[in-house]
Amino acid sequence: MNWQGCKNILCIRPDNMGDLIMSGPAIRALKESFGARITLLTSTMAKSITPMIPEIDEVMIYDVPWVKTAEAGETEAFYNIIADIKSKDFDAAVIFTVYSQNPQPTAMLAYLACIPNILAYCRENPYQLINNWVPEKEPYDLIKHQVQRDLDLVATIGAHTNNNDLSLNVKDNSWPAISTRLNLLGVDLTKPWLLIHPGVSEQKREYPFKLWVEAGKRLMDDGYQLVVTGAASERLLAGRLAAEIGAACFSTAGLFPLKEFVCLVKNSALLVSVNTGTIHIAAAVNTPVVVLYAQTNPQHTPWKVPHVVLPFAVPAHLRSRNEVIQYVNRTLYNQPVAMPDAEAISNAVKRLLSLPGSSIQPSPGIPDENPAIAAS
Structure with a gap:
């Protein structure tokens, strides 16, 4: 399917707050590239940060039993979230994972909710469960930063952004x-x-x-x-x-x-x-x-x-x-x-x-053997 026609996309990041923040640039790429409405399915541990992520239009909360979360879910809740997802008629679902996670249990949520296009990295061949399958190469061939990993995932279906910064809406008032x-x-x-x-x-x-x-x-x-x-x-x-x-x-x-x-x-x-x-x-x-x-x-x-x-x-x-x-x-x-x-x-x-622009002047005398400064 031409992903340019996907205007109602479910992004699934069922982990912690930090994981979700790192997926922000990839979510931005989906929104900018397809002009899509973005719904996020995430955990109770990450929900409090979602109002500060500007690319998210709607949030669904469910603690999946295959990810370590703060609350254990009930079996009935599994069927309820599938029904909720199905009722929203999503065009596509994008599943964000770290390389050590199996995406297939999460993909089953989208599959049972009849979402026609499902994108994820997967180590095994998922066949029809993930019909937009990107073979998992990490960590055996290479290891990328999580932000880059997520950006590269959505790039496979034509989603790109010129701004790959992390972003949170913060009110200084x-x-x-x-x-x-x-x-x-x-x-x-x-x-x-x-x-x-x-x-x-x-x-x-x-x-x-x-x-x-x-x-x-x-x-x-x-x-x-x-x-x-x-x-x-x-x-x-x-x-x-x-x-x-x-x-x-x-x-x-x-x-x-x-x-x-x-x-x-x-x-x-x-x-x-x-x-x-x-x-x-x-x-x-x-x-x-x-x-x-x-x-x-x-x-x-x-x-x-x-x-x-x-x-x-x-x-x-x-x-x-x-x-x-x-x-x-x-x-x-x-x-x-x-x-x-x-x-x-x-x-x-x-x-x-000691970097230019720092709001504090450091104490004098910085030894040469200090660790190198990095900005990924």
Whole structure:
């Protein structure tokens, strides 16, 4: 079928918030190329970011049982979502995945809803289940950034965009209220301040608490106030961390709803975080990132924003049993990598803040052995 005739397209990204943000440019390509109405089917974990993605016209929420999500779905809900999808008479469906996911269970939703055109990467021949099938070559032949992977998928059916930036609609009119709350906590916004984000959804991506404290103390010695961010469920962690680091460190976990949190990230000079959705939010609002990067998926580094990646190995007992991920561990992640220390984090922060246009002047004396700065 000529995809130019597809004006009502379902995009399916049933994962986390960060995954959805990285699919944004590909969704933009579909909308711009075909003039289509875009409906997104996603999870409860990603739904709160959807109002900020301008290319999405409508959102459907369903937690599929074959993706790790916050809530377990009921069998009846499976049939209900198929009926809901079918009622919307979609011309086509596009399924976005990471290379370690099998798209066929997700494709079954679209197939049973009688969507005539279904596009996805697939390792096996899906025959009629995915009738616009792109053979999966990752990670055995190559590995692309997730943004590029998704753009290349939609390019196979003629969808392109001249703007492959991540994008979130952020209203700066909430900044005065945010800054007032920061001031009440004790943050002096006339002096240098940074964000640190310690929370993760998986134990294997945790950066040790003790090392967070050491890094925070070092950054305070460098002259920066620290604002610890996190969800309401991370208040205890953030509060403990702020208390251990010292007087110039302030916890805001649970204080800001997502729209305000995105605005906070946008107005920060820099973010230090583990590899979680927060780094993709930062990339979408053009805030530099130092990411403490657990070696899980190499596709998910910050996209097109100044950043430094400081990798560390995932303990063997926490590694995935997925054979595709095990292959990456055996080939790409086959050498031991120690946890980055406070000095490495300090040096990365200084290097990023020395870039032209930085809103904070770094402390003097940046060693030559600092990690290279990258902008994918």
